[in-house]
Amino acid sequence: MSLGAWLDDRLGTRSLAAGFFYRRIPRAVGWPHTLGSATLFLLLVQTVTGIFLAFYYVPSVEHAYGSVQYITEQVPFGAYVRGLHRWSASLVVIFAVLHLVRVFFMGAYKYPRETSWVVGVLLLGIIFAFGFTGYLLPWDQKAYWATVVGTHIAEWAPGVGDVVARLLRGGPEVGIRTLGRFFAFHVLFLPTFLWLLVAVHLFMVIRQGIAPPPVGRLAVIRPEEYRDRYEESKAEGASFLEHLTRDSVVALALLLIASWLALRYGAPLEEIADATTTTYVPRPEWYFYFLFELLWVFPGRWTVLPAFWIPVLGFLALLLLPFLDRGPARSPLRRPVASLAATAVLVGVLFLTYKGATAPAPPGSAPVAGAILSPELQKGREVFEAQGCGACHTVAGQGGASGPDLSSIGSLRDAAWLGRFVRDPEAVKAGSAMPDSKDLGGEDLSALVGYLSSLK
Numbered sequence: 001m002s003l004g005a006w007l008d009d010r011l012g013t014r015s016l017a018a019g020f021f022y023r024r025i026p027r028a029v030g031w032p033h034t035l036g037s038a039t040l041f042l043l044l045v046q047t048v049t050g051i052f053l054a055f056y057y058v059p060s061v062e063h064a065y066g067s068v069q070y071i072t073e074q075v076p077f078g079a080y081v082r083g084l085h086r087w088s089a090s091l092v093v094i095f096a097v098l099h100l101v102r103v104f105f106m107g108a109y110k111y112p113r114e115t116s117w118v119v120g121v122l123l124l125g126i127i128f129a130f131g132f133t134g135y136l137l138p139w140d141q142k143a144y145w146a147t148v149v150g151t152h153i154a155e156w157a158p159g160v161g162d163v164v165a166r167l168l169r170g171g172p173e174v175g176i177r178t179l180g181r182f183f184a185f186h187v188l189f190l191p192t193f194l195w196l197l198v199a200v201h202l203f204m205v206i207r208q209g210i211a212p213p214p215v216g217r218l219a220v221i222r223p224e225e226y227r228d229r230y231e232e233s234k235a236e237g238a239s240f241l242e243h244l245t246r247d248s249v250v251a252l253a254l255l256l257i258a259s260w261l262a263l264r265y266g267a268p269l270e271e272i273a274d275a276t277t278t279t280y281v282p283r284p285e286w287y288f289y290f291l292f293e294l295l296w297v298f299p300g301r302w303t304v305l306p307a308f309w310i311p312v313l314g315f316l317a318l319l320l321l322p323f324l325d326r327g328p329a330r331s332p333l334r335r336p337v338a339s340l341a342a343t344a345v346l347v348g349v350l351f352l353t354y355k356g357a358t359a360p361a362p363p364g365s366a367p368v369a370g371a372i373l374s375p376e377l378q379k380g381r382e383v384f385e386a387q388g389c390g391a392c393h394t395v396a397g398q399g400g401a402s403g404p405d406l407s408s409i410g411s412l413r414d415a416a417w418l419g420r421f422v423r424d425p426e427a428v429k430a431g432s433a434m435p436d437s438k439d440l441g442g443e444d445l446s447a448l449v450g451y452l453s454s455l456k
């Protein structure tokens with residue numbers, strides 16, 4: 001008995017394979033429908049290259065940077081594999097988003113595929129979490145400072161911000177524990193959930209079949225008539241094998257493009273992380289630019305909008321889209337409101353990404369860009385403004401000149417001294433010309449002192 005027959009006898013593999021490969025797919029399924037399988041292929045590339053990187057990578061503050069350097073400079077094909085992992089990560093984001101956009105405009109999230117959409121959006125969230133956690137692992141300046149900013153942003157979550165930020169960092173600051181945590185998330189937790197959800201997503205796609213493109217009689221379909229229309233469309237369609245050829249062509253092209261980028265541009269490694277640098281301007285990976293740029297659109301106390309509400313509500317709206325938009329129209333032209341809203345969001349995100357890519361240093365971010373984002377320091381700065389300190393003192397080039405420039409007061413005076421002096425200057429420096437702040441509440445005073453101490 002041949003192996004195929006042996007397996008078929010036990011597992012029914014032949015009929016399974018026949019059902020999968022020799023089936024018809026709806027009419028007009030074409031190249032845009034390869035975006036999902038392209039994303040799947042890139043995720044495979046990430047997994048394989050990630051496993052090879054893990055052979056050499058050491059997740060400790062002492063050795064992380066050196067091990068990445070070793071991979072890049074010594075390990076055979078190390079620079080290539082690392083470059084591939086880096087570039088294919090960006091391609092995953094691009095293709096996952098393109099896939100989502102395609103599904104959105106073809107109305108493929110509607111009945112009976114609401115659940116595939118929900119799982120797909122969760123997968124997109126996981127992909128972004130991969131990006132955020134992976135960015136720290138090389139432990140260079142870029143990695144360190146982007147994570148300082150990222151975890152400060154988490155502090156803005158109302159009520160639970162401190163807990164979330166501490167959970168992420170494993171302590172009050174980014175350090176040894178943060179690296180261990182991000183590594184565990186990146187190589188254990190996230191891949192487990194990724195492949196579990198990918199399996200569920202694929203099961204759903206196979207079970208429901210490829211969604212029919214919203215053309216002709218399929219531009220508007222109600223659930224009652226859906227099954228019949230779908231069968232009709234399949235009867236006119238081509239074989240799945242033909243589509244599989246398209247998928248393979250795209251996968252091969254992507255492998256070539258990612259390889260070219262990896263060999264041509266590699267993956268950067270800056271100076272080793274240094275928590276005492278004061279001039280480094282942190283920047284996240286490009287696919288977070290749109291959120292990062294929003295931070296400068298809503299400064300001060302409004303930071304909670306871009307730091308929390310906009311991403312969280314945006315993600316929820318995306319997740320629940322099939323339940324919010326339940327009309328029978330699938331063609332983008334038959335549902336102008338949804339199409340226009342989505343186009344506006346897309347244009348906004350593209351514009352902010354472009355701005356983030358071309359305007360490196362956001363205004364006022366220079367020395368402590370990370371620190372300024374924490375709510376506690378934000379409060380301190382507000383007290384500073386409300387008390388009129390800026391009328392006499394300059395900070396980062398702004399303010400009056402009757403008192404000394406405070407731009408680096410944090411490295412000249414310690415917090416205890418600052419607390420005593422600001423409350424009652426006379427008591428510390430006899431004859432001081434500065435007005436006292438004895439009437440300032442304890443909380444406001446400590447926020448103010450925290451802010452002054454952060455100016456280095």
Ligand code: HEC
Pocket residue numbers: 384387388389390391392393402403404409412413418421422425429431432433434435437448452
């Ligand atoms: C009317 C102007 C004026 C205002 C308003 C003012 N200061 Fe001052 N401040 C001064 C002058 C002048 C000095 C330096 C001479 C002195 O110690 O009297 C000074 C000194 C300081 C110093 C000490 C610098 C050092 O290392 O010796 C700190 C810190 C400081 N101010 C913080 C603040 C804060 C915080 C506020 C707001 C609550 C504030 N100042 C409001 C005039 C002002």
